[in-house]
Amino acid sequence: MGGKKKISEVLGGMHGKIFYDEPMSQHTSLRVGGNADALIVIDSEEQLSQMVRKLKAAEINYLPVGNLTNVIVRDGGYRGAILLMSGLKEIDYQQTPDGGHFINAQAGAALALVVGLSAVHELTGLEFCAGIPGSVGGVVWMNAGAFGSEIKDVVTEVSLLDLSGQKRTLLREEIEFSYRRTVLPGEAIILNSRLKLEKGDREQIRTKIKENMQARQRKHPLAFPNAGSIFKNLPGEPAGQIIEKIGLKGQSCGDAQVSTLHANFIVNKGKATATDVLALIGLIADRAKKEKGIDLETEVIVIGEN
Ligand SMILES: Cc1cc2nc3c(=O)[nH]c(=O)nc-3n(C[C@H](O)[C@H](O)[C@H](O)COP(=O)(O)OP(=O)(O)OC[C@H]3O[C@@H](n4cnc5c(N)ncnc54)[C@H](O)[C@@H]3O)c2cc1C
Numbered sequence: 001m002g003g004k005k006k007i008s009e010v011l012g013g014m015h016g017k018i019f020y021d022e023p024m025s026q027h028t029s030l031r032v033g034g035n036a037d038a039l040i041v042i043d044s045e046e047q048l049s050q051m052v053r054k055l056k057a058a059e060i061n062y063l064p065v066g067n068l069t070n071v072i073v074r075d076g077g078y079r080g081a082i083l084l085m086s087g088l089k090e091i092d093y094q095q096t097p098d099g100g101h102f103i104n105a106q107a108g109a110a111l112a113l114v115v116g117l118s119a120v121h122e123l124t125g126l127e128f129c130a131g132i133p134g135s136v137g138g139v140v141w142m143n144a145g146a147f148g149s150e151i152k153d154v155v156t157e158v159s160l161l162d163l164s165g166q167k168r169t170l171l172r173e174e175i176e177f178s179y180r181r182t183v184l185p186g187e188a189i190i191l192n193s194r195l196k197l198e199k200g201d202r203e204q205i206r207t208k209i210k211e212n213m214q215a216r217q218r219k220h221p222l223a224f225p226n227a228g229s230i231f232k233n234l235p236g237e238p239a240g241q242i243i244e245k246i247g248l249k250g251q252s253c254g255d256a257q258v259s260t261l262h263a264n265f266i267v268n269k270g271k272a273t274a275t276d277v278l279a280l281i282g283l284i285a286d287r288a289k290k291e292k293g294i295d296l297e298t299e300v301i302v303i304g305e306n
Contacts, residue, residue, distance in 0.1 A: 033073030066135025107137025
């Protein structure tokens with residue numbers, strides 16, 4: 001039985017928005033990628049756990065995603081179900097009796113809205129995130145960071161759906177954070193994150209957010225579809241600098257180009273395919289190894305079939 005047919009039979013009768021044979025190029029920020037057998041818009045925790053149960057029982061792969069701003073889907077597409085967490089988007093601010101300030105955010109909430117809410121309540125701690133286009137779930141899963149801070153600095157709890165379909169909450173000290181990756185139990189789906197912030201000065205917070213956004217506008221090639229940093233930085237040496245040193249700034253494969261503005265970004269100049277992007281990534285990695293003896297590791301997550 002073909003993947004697409006099998007999945008539609010398995011999910012037949014389930015409530016919610018399900019798109020079969022969905023072009024992922026319409027959803028990834030880089031605007032590349034083949035079709036997913038199914039893309040399911042998750043709108044409640046109950047629906048999510050039912051979907052996961054059904055998919056698991058039928059041995060169909062699934063992957064939770066947020067805003068797909070750090071994912072490349074290969075041109076052969078994804079065999080299985082992409083679980084788009086965008087319907088789980090509640091955010092609330094809470095002040096505890098002992099004077100603690102927290103924002104609780106569901107996984108699909110846009111990080112930009114969380115940063116905005118923190119500014120409204122004059123809370124400091126999230127200014128570094130301003131301009132990161134991810135969802136809260138994606139940002140926590142990636143341990144996203146910028147300007148010397150990481151989301152781990154403010155996360156106090158993460159609730160997730162574990163492999164056995166149970167909801168559980170992990171405290172900060174039970175979670176292992178590393179550079180651009182949070183180590184969670186296998187196949188865990190992040191549902192909620194609790195962020196601890198501090199009361200700050202309204203003007204200082206707003207100014208910092210503005211400065212960070214301006215720095216991004218200056219340094220990042222935001223006029224073209226992209227997926228943020230392609231490679232992880234090395235201690236003391238940004239990946240972009242290494243790519244410049246090996247002379248690949250501006251290099252193209254088809255319509256995929258190493259940005260002329262920031263060499264750790266690959267931009268889609270129009271009709272780039274995932275194959276073009278991955279060829280460019282391969283070329284950079286090979287040249288960095290050959291010419292500098294450096295093993296560059298991708299920060300972007302690559303999924304799907306060739
Ligand atoms: C212009 C631009 C600038 C960027 N700047 C930065 C930056 O400064 N710093 C930085 O760190 N990143 C940056 N990024 C990359 C990206 O925005 C971050 O990595 C972000 O954390 C990804 O969030 P997302 O919701 O888009 O995740 P996705 O791309 O959808 O997913 C990323 C990974 O997280 C997993 N995931 C997503 N949601 C869940 C969930 N609920 N449960 C379990 N796993 C999940 C996915 O399976 C996937 O493996 C930038 C990207 C762009 C396009």
